[in-house]
Structures are given as structure tokens and as C-alpha cells.
Amino acid sequence: MTxxxxxxxxxxxNLVVALMATEIGLTKQQILDNVSGYRQRxxxxxxxxxxxxxxxxxxxxxxxxxxxxETIGDPADPQDMREARYRIPQADYDLPSDIxxxxxxxxxxxxxxxxxxSESVSADAQAGVRKIRALGIDxxxxxxGFAPRIAVQDAAFPAxxxxxxxxxxxxxxxxxxxxxxxxxxxxxxxxxxxxESRWHLYGFDVDAxxxxxxxxSRIVSDVKVTxxxxxxxxxxxxxxxxxxxxxxxxxxxxxxxxxTPGTEAALRLGRRGVxxxxxxxxxxxxxxxxxxxxxxxxxEVRVVEPADLRDxxxxxxxxxxxxxxxxxxxxxxxxx
Amino acid sequence: xxxxxxxxxxxxxxxxxLVPYLLERGQVTLDEAAAEFGVTAAQMRAMVEKLTVxxxxxxxxxxxxxxxxxxxxxxxxxxxxxxxxxHDVAFRRVPRFTAREAAALLAGLQLVAAVPAxxxxxxxxxxxxxxxxxxxxxxxxxxxxxxxxxxxxxxxSRALHDGVAVAFRYxxxxxxxxxxxxxxxxxxxxxxxxxxxGWCHLRQAMRTFHLDRVSDAHLTEIPITHGDAPVPAExxxxxxxxxxxTVRLPERVLPLLxxxxxxxxxxxxxxxxxxxxxxxxxxxxxxAGRFGGALEVLDPPLARCATREWASAALDxxxxxxxxxxxxx
Numbered sequence: 118m119t120x121x122x123x124x125x126x127x128x129x130x131n132l133v134v135a136l137m138a139t140e141i142g143l144t145k146q147q148i149l150d151n152v153s154g155y156r157q158r159x160x161x162x163x164x165x166x167x168x169x170x171x172x173x174x175x176x177x178x179x180x181x182x183x184x185x186x187e188t189i190g191d192p193a194d195p196q197d198m199r200e201a202r203y204r205i206p207q208a209d210y211d212l213p214s215d216i217x218x219x220x221x222x223x224x225x226x227x228x229x230x231x232x233x234x235s236e237s238v239s240a241d242a243q244a245g246v247r248k249i250r251a252l253g254i255d256x257x258x259x260x261x262g263f264a265p266r267i268a269v270q271d272a273a274f275p276a277x278x279x280x281x282x283x284x285x286x287x288x289x290x291x292x293x294x295x296x297x298x299x300x301x302x303x304x305x306x307x308x309x310x311x312x313e314s315r316w317h318l319y320g321f322d323v324d325a326x327x328x329x330x331x332x333x334s335r336i337v338s339d340v341k342v343t344x345x346x347x348x349x350x351x352x353x354x355x356x357x358x359x360x361x362x363x364x365x366x367x368x369x370x371x372x373x374x375x376x377t378p379g380t381e382a383a384l385r386l387g388r389r390g391v392x393x394x395x396x397x398x399x400x401x402x403x404x405x406x407x408x409x410x411x412x413x414x415x416x417e418v419r420v421v422e423p424a425d426l427r428d429x430x431x432x433x434x435x436x437x438x439x440x441x442x443x444x445x446x447x448x449x450x451x452x453x
Numbered sequence: 454x455x456x457x458x459x460x461x462x463x464x465x466x467x468x469x470x471l472v473p474y475l476l477e478r479g480q481v482t483l484d485e486a487a488a489e490f491g492v493t494a495a496q497m498r499a500m501v502e503k504l505t506v507x508x509x510x511x512x513x514x515x516x517x518x519x520x521x522x523x524x525x526x527x528x529x530x531x532x533x534x535x536x537x538x539x540h541d542v543a544f545r546r547v548p549r550f551t552a553r554e555a556a557a558l559l560a561g562l563q564l565v566a567a568v569p570a571x572x573x574x575x576x577x578x579x580x581x582x583x584x585x586x587x588x589x590x591x592x593x594x595x596x597x598x599x600x601x602x603x604x605x606x607x608x609x610s611r612a613l614h615d616g617v618a619v620a621f622r623y624x625x626x627x628x629x630x631x632x633x634x635x636x637x638x639x640x641x642x643x644x645x646x647x648x649x650x651g652w653c654h655l656r657q658a659m660r661t662f663h664l665d666r667v668s669d670a671h672l673t674e675i676p677i678t679h680g681d682a683p684v685p686a687e688x689x690x691x692x693x694x695x696x697x698x699t700v701r702l703p704e705r706v707l708p709l710l711x712x713x714x715x716x717x718x719x720x721x722x723x724x725x726x727x728x729x730x731x732x733x734x735x736x737x738x739x740x741a742g743r744f745g746g747a748l749e750v751l752d753p754p755l756a757r758c759a760t761r762e763w764a765s766a767a768l769d770x771x772x773x774x775x776x777x778x779x780x781x782x
Contacts, residue, residue, distance in 0.1 A: 125461035127506060130468050134543040135510045143510075151510035153517070182466050183551030183589045209589070211546040216587045225576050228568070229561030238557045243491065244466065245554035245584075250489065251474035251547045262613045263568045266643040267560065267597070270708045281593035282552050308594035314644040334708075349591065356596045363598070381626040381739070384665055388603070413742030416766040431771055436746025437764035441757050 128154025129175055133184065137210065142189045142202025145172055176203070185209035218249050223256035228263065235269045271316050271333035276340035280306040281352070286323065286345040290338035291331060294405040299337050304329075305347045307355035312363050313402065319359035321351060328355075330362060332403070367400040372407065373421040374399055382417035396421060404429055412437070459496065467492075467500065468507070472523075472544035475536055483534040494534075501525060501536050509542050548589075555588035560595035567602050567642070569610040600645060608670040609649050613637040616677050618654070621670035623662060626739060631655065635662065636677035639684050644711070652679035659684065698737045698756045701726045702748040709743060726751070738763035 131153045135143060149155045149168050158168060179186050187209075189202040218226075226249065230242035250256075273289065280287040287306050290299035305321040307328070316333040375396040376383045390399035401407035408429035411418055420427040459467070467490055474489070475481055487497040508522035524540040550558075559581060566577045585592065605621070612619035619637055624630045636652040638659070647664040659679075704723040719726040731737060734756035741748050741760045750757040 126464035127503065129461060129465045130507050131510070133465065133469070134507060137543055138509050148510075153506070153508070153510070156511075178462055179465075182462055183549070183553075185589060207546075210548055212549050212587050214546075216583050218583070219576075221574060222576050222580055222583075225562070225565065225571050225574060225580060226558060228571065229558055229565045229580075232561045232564050233557060238553075241551070241553040242557035242561060244470070245550050245558045247470050247474070247489065248547050248550060248554070251470050251477060253477040260568070260570050262637070262639055263565070263570065263610075264639055264641045265561075265564050265568060266641070267564055268644060268711075270711075278553075278556075278593050278595075282556075282590075308596055310596040310598060312598040314646075352591065352594065356594045360596060360598060379624065379630070381624075381666070384624060384668075388665070409743050409745060412745060412764070412767075413739045414767075415738065415742065415763040416770060419767075419770040427771070431768065433742070433745035434764045434768045437741060438761055438768065440746040440749045441761035441764075 123154045123157060128152070129178065132175055133179065133205065136179075136186065136203055136205040137207065139204050142187070142204035144200060144202055145169060148172060148203070212248065212252075218252065218254050220254060220257045223249055223254045224258065224260055227256060228260045228265070232265045232267045233269075234266055235274070237275065238269070267311070269316065271336070273318075273333045273336040273340045274309070274316060276342055277306050277309060277318055277333070280340070280342045281308065283342070284346050284349045284352075286343045286347060287320075288341045288343060289336045292335050292337045294335075302331070303343075304331070305351060307352050308359050309333075310356070310359045310363070312360070315406070317359070317363070319355060319362070321347075328358065328362075330359060332406075363402055367402045370402070370404075370423075371398045371400050372423065372426050373397075374411075375419045375421060377417045380414070380417040382414035385414075386418065401426075408433055459492065464500065468504065469544055469548050471500065472504075472538065472541065473547045475538050476541060476545060480529070480535050480537045483530075483536060486536055497536075498530070501530065504538070507542075550584060550588045550592075552588055552590040552592045555584045556592035556595050559584055559592060560597055563597035563599070564642070567600060568640075569602070569607060570614065572602070603664070605664050605667050605670045606640075606647050608672065609637060609647075609664065609667070610640060612672050613640060615672065618673045618675040618677055619649075619651075619670055620673050621667045624666045624668070626666075626736065627733070633662070634673060634675070635660070636679045638679070650684050652677070696731055696734045696753075698729050698731050698734045698750060699726065699752040700729065700737065700741075700748050700750050702744060706744060706747050710740075713740070735759035 132148065135148065135152045143151075149159055149165075149172065155168060155172070158171075176186055185205055187204050187206055189204070191197045191200050223246070226246055230239075230246045233239040233242055277287060279285075284305075286303055288301065288303050291302045292299040303323040304318070305323065306318055307320045308318075310317045310319055310330075318331045318333060319328065320331070321327070322329045373393060373396055374386065374390070376386060386397065386399055390397040392398075404426050408426060411420065411426075411430050412433040420430050471486070471490060475486070483494050483497055483501075486501075487494045490497065492500070502525075504523045505525060506522070508517045511517040511521065520540065521542060522540070523538065523542055526535075526537040526539050529535045529537055562577055562580055562584075565571045571577065609619055618634050620632065620634045622630050623633045632655075634654040635649065636654075637649055638651040639649075641648040641650060641661075649662045649664060649667070650659065651662075652658070653660040699718070702725060704720065704725050707725055707727075710727070710729075713729060715727040715729040717725060717727050729737070734753055737750050737756045738760040741750055742764070750760045
């Protein structure tokens with residue numbers, strides 16, 4: 118067989134087998150000489166340089182797949198990587214044997230894995246479910262009648278997720294409503310939160326020197342995952358801090374609204390607020406987003422206070438009236 | 454069924470779960486394994502055949518010995534399309550979850566925790582602990598903020614579970630409230646909103662109901678009779694789609710239309726013109742509100758006019774009357 122005929126997956130899989138079979142680890146040279154996929158290339162006279170690079174790439178690829186590839190340096194000189202040995206410790210690879218799943222649990226996880234509309238996240242969820250199936254669990258009858266869905270429409274989502282997973286600083290342009298130009302942000306991403314149907318990033322803003330919450334829909338550039346790492350200990354408890362922060366904002370900001378009974382506004386807003394002497398008090402997290410919602414209710418709701426929210430709603434209503442001025446003839450292809 | 458070409462990394466990942474799956478189950482048909490792993494039967498056959506060239510590294514310069522390689526029952530595969538591993542050299546144990554697998558399942562669990570059938574099971578917290586502990590690396594956190602389940606949601610879920618019709622008061626926007634009796638078929642939960650899809654006894658057809666607009670829900674004793682009717686498209690609206698509205702909006706705000714069905718007509722200089730299907734074209738006035746003037750209703754004139762008047766009537770609420778002497782209404 119010529120080296121060209123040995124495909125990458127065969128070489129990679131053989132590499133995994135070899136790294137898992139060794140207790141003391143294999144040196145790079147042992148791997149190149151013995152593992153099928155490299156061995157044939159060595160025999161065919163491939164350059165040592167290119168083979169070593171191939172091994173480095175393969176090693177990174179396995180780590181990206183979640184394989185715990187361990188590097189053991191020279192005990193006498195840990196900085197010296199020339200004689201480094203590589204292995205995959207069984208204990209770090211195996212699903213711990215005391216973790217067991219029941220048929221009922223698998224049914225719940227199948228439903229949990231079915232919620233993603235994003236193809237890549239959905240594939241990850243399915244791969245997780247399959248591992249439980251491989252334990253020999255068949256699962257109860259599927260939970261039918263419920264179709265929960267998580268929509269991820271924000272383009273920033275996957276890159277932010279990668280930044281969180283790899284503990285890398287991310288950089289993006291962020292446009293706040295009312296500002297003329299976006300500002301560049303450098304963030305240590307800690308957690309993404311879906312709150313009131315919108316995705317938020319919670320992270321440490323390097324320039325502002327504090328933890329902040331960002332709306333994904335206001336990220337106006339591509340998200341760049343930088344090479345700059347950070348201590349993952351910052352992720353501990355970040356989800357709780359993010360949620361507490363959002364809840365605190367909502368609790369501290371309340372709009373006083375007058376709502377026409379029996380309308381769509383009364384149904385939607387009534388659930389979220391508490392009755393006051395004049396109208397109803399409804400908490401909100403973001404003035405601009407809440408103003409967008411209030412504008413949809415038209416004359417069914419009037420904002421009494423705060424003034425900035427009232428002004429935001431009025432400004433939107435004016436813009437809608439202006440955009441639909443009576444004199445312009447409607448229709449396709451109208452002259453600009 | 455996906456028939457997309459598999460990348461090398463996908464194949465490696467697949468082997469790590471396929472081998473323990475096959476070893477656990479003994480003999481598995483090609484079709485069953487293909488379905489389980491989301492590949493075609495042909496792809497699965499090629500994967501299994503390829504397994505037999507995987508093995509432990511040989512000693513320098515020598516080919517590997519048969520006992521150092523995976524092997525399968527070739528006759529069984531060739532003649533009966535059944536897979537059986539007859540010799541294995543690695544991957545006996547199921548690997549840990551990758552951080553991403555765990556994260557995707559953990560977030561999904563937070564969402565389905567609100568589903569009564571799941572909440573009643575009491576399994577969620579135990580599963581969260583197992584997934585976290587079984588993950589190779591700390592999963593990148595995804596948090597779905599918990600939302601309280603309302604009484605209406607409970608009642609509708611119960612009706613679905615018990616297989617009986619549910620009766621309620623339904624207040625559609627810009628319409629008189631009606632009393633409906635519905636055979637529940639499915640509950641759709643998306644963007645934090647709950648929708649009931651089912652057979653409406655009043656309309657004699659499948660309908661989608663937004664549960665925020667439902668009140669006074671109670672169970673009936675009427676067994677469901679249209680439980681197998683096809684579920685309507687996820688967001689066909691609740692009524693007969695007999696009309697269209699044409700709107701123009703900047704490309705960057707297009708995602709705000711969300712799941713609402715539309716058809717793109719034109720895209721020029723980052724401005725998109727789309728045609729949306731609506732039961733009542735005047736309903737666009739509410740959707741337009743969300744865009745604060747960035748979306749322009751072009752056609753029909755009735756819809757454009759309704760949008761303007763809706764916003765204009767709202768503005769009137771804020772017009773302070775001319776200051777004058779005290780007045781008695």
C-alpha cells in the first residue's frame with residue numbers, strides 16, 4: 118500500500134489506539150516508526166520535518182475532539198521536549214464507570230438533545246446521546262407531544278462558545294443603541310445566557326476592568342478568538358453571577374404603564390407586572406428592547422414613567438408614522 | 454438521513470462510540486447502526502470494513518499480527534448486512550462526553566425542565582450532575598434562564614397527557630374573545646413562548662394557539678378524536694392564510710422577523726423586500742412596531758394605512774392638551 122492510499126482517519130484512529138495502549142507513553146519517533154499511517158510514509162522516504170508537523174497537527178486534532186492527549190516531558194528537564202512521550206490515560210478517557218443512566222433518563226436526554234435548531238450544536242447533542250446508547254441503554258418511550266426549541270440566530274454564538282471553551286479572550290465590535298459608532302471590546306468570555314428569549318454574553322471586559330453583560334444582537338463584527346488565554350477559574354459561578362445581574366437590573370427598572378383591558382398588551386404585559394394605583398408596574402432589563410416591544414402594542418399601552426422609556430417609545434412611533442406617510446404611493450418599484 | 458461526506462475527524466469520533474456500541478449489542482444490522490449514527494448504510498459499511506485495518510502499532514519494520522487488529526464477521530456482513538466485531542483491540546469503553554456535547558445537553562435540559570412530563574420525573578438535577586462529571590473538560594456554560602410554568606400551561610399539558618380536549622377562552626389580537634375546545638396534539642415551546650397545536654372544534658381544523666392569549670383553561674372529559682391529524686407548519690399563524698403583505702427593511706434587521714414565514718422578493722443595496730403570508734394584512738401593524746420605522750409596509754394600501762394609524766393613535770396618547778383653565782369633564 119502506498120502512503121497516499123492511507124486516509125487521514127485511518128492514521129488518526131491508529132494513533133488513538135497506540136496512545137491508549139501505552140502506559141509509559143510513546144515518543145514522537147516511536148509513533149512515526151510504528152503507527153500505521155506514519156510508518157508507511159517513513160518507509161517511503163518522507164521528510165522527517167513534514168512528518169513531525171503532521172503528527173503535531175494530528176495531536177491538535179485529537180485534542181479538539183476532546184481526547185485527553187497527555188505530554189510527559191523529561192523528568193530531569195521538564196522544558197526539554199525532544200524526548201517527550203505522549204499517551205491517552207485510560208482514566209481520563211473513559212466515562213467513569215459509576216456514572217450510569219436509566220431508560221427514563223435517556224428519554225429525558227433525548228428530548229433535551231432535540232431542542233437545538235443550530236446544526237452544529239444539535240450534532241454535539243446527538244453525539245452525547247449516542248454515547249449513552251453505547252452503554253447499552255435503550256431508553257423509555259420518547260416523551261411525545263412537546264417540541265421545545267432553542268433558536269440561535271446570532272452569528273456571534275459559535276465563536277463566543279469557542280472562546281469560552283478554550284478560555285481565550287475574544288474581540289468584537291459592539292454597537293449600543295444611540296451611539297454613532299461601535300466600540301471594540303476585548304472580553305474574557307465566561308458564559309452565554311438566554312434571558313427573555315435573547316442571548317447574552319457575560320464576561321470580563323479587559324478594558325473596563327469588570328464583568329459586563331452584552332447582547333449578542335448588538336455585536337456588529339465577526340468575533341475573533343485571540344491567542345490570549347485566561348484562567349478558567351473565572352468561569353466558576355459565572356452563570357449564577359450573570360443571572361443575578363440580569364435579575365437585579367430587571368428588579369431595579371420598572372415601567373409604570375396604563376393598559377387598555379382585554380387587549381393583546383393586557384395579556385402579554387399583565388403577566389409580567391404588578392398592579393399599581395395608576396396602571397401596572399412592569400420590570401424590564403433593557404430600555405431599547407422594551408421600547409421595541411411596547412411600540413408593537415400601539416394605542417393599547419401608554420408609558421407613564423420613566424421619561425426615557427416614554428421618549429424611546431414616542432420616538433419609535435414617530436418614525437413609524439413618518440415611514441408610512443400617506444402621500445407616498447405604495448407598491449413595488451417605487452422611485453427612490 | 455444525512456448523506457454528507459464525513460470528515461476525517463468525524464470518522465474518528467464516530468469509531469470511538471461505534472465500537473463500544475457494537476460490542477455492547479453483539480450483532481446489529483447495518484441499517485440500525487446507520488440510523489443510530491446518522492449516516493447512510495453505505496457509509497456505515499465502509500466504516501466497519503475500514504475498522505479491520507485499525508490496530509496496535511507493530512514492532513519496527515514488521516506488519517501487525519492479526520491479534521493486534523480489529524476484526525469483524527465478514528460473512529455476516531456480506532451475506533446478511535449484520536455487523537459483529539469478532540476481535541477488538543481498543544475502545545471497549547465509552548468515552549467521556551466532550552465539553553461541547555455536555556454543554557449542548559445541559560442547556561437542552563434546562564429548557565425541557567419546564568416540560569411537565571420532565572419536571573414530574575425529578576430526573577433533571579441528577580442528570581445535570583452526571584453530565585458535568587462525565588465531561589472530559591468543563592463544559593462551556595450555556596444558561597437558559599428558568600421561567601415559571603403558568604397554570605394555563607399546566608392545564609394544557611395535562612390535557613395532552615390525559616388525551617382529552619381542553620376548553621379555554623381565546624383572545625386573538627384585534628378580535629372578540631372566543632371560547633374554544635381543542636384536541637391537543639403538540640405543545641411547541643420556542644423563544645420562551647408556549648403554543649398549543651391541536652384540532653379546534655369551533656373551526657373544525659388544526660390550529661396553533663399562543664398560550665399567552667389563553668385564559669380560563671380547563672380539562673374536559675371529551676376524549677381526543679383528531680390526535681393523529683398532521684401538525685400544522687410551526688408558524689403558519691392561527692388562521693387561514695389568504696393574504697399577503699409586502700414589506701421593505703434593511704438586511705441587518707431581517708432576523709427580527711424570526712420564525713414568521715416570508716418569501717424574499719428583492720435584495721438591493723442591503724435592503725430586502727419580502728412578502729409575508731398573513732390571515733389579516735392589517736396584523737402587520739404590530740410586527741412593524743418592533744422595527745421602529747426601519748420596516749416599511751408597501752402593500753396592500755390597507756395594511757400600510759393600518760400601520761400608520763396604529764402608531765398615530767398611540768402617539769395621540771402622549772399629546773398633552775393645550776393648557777387651559779380648570780375644566781370639568
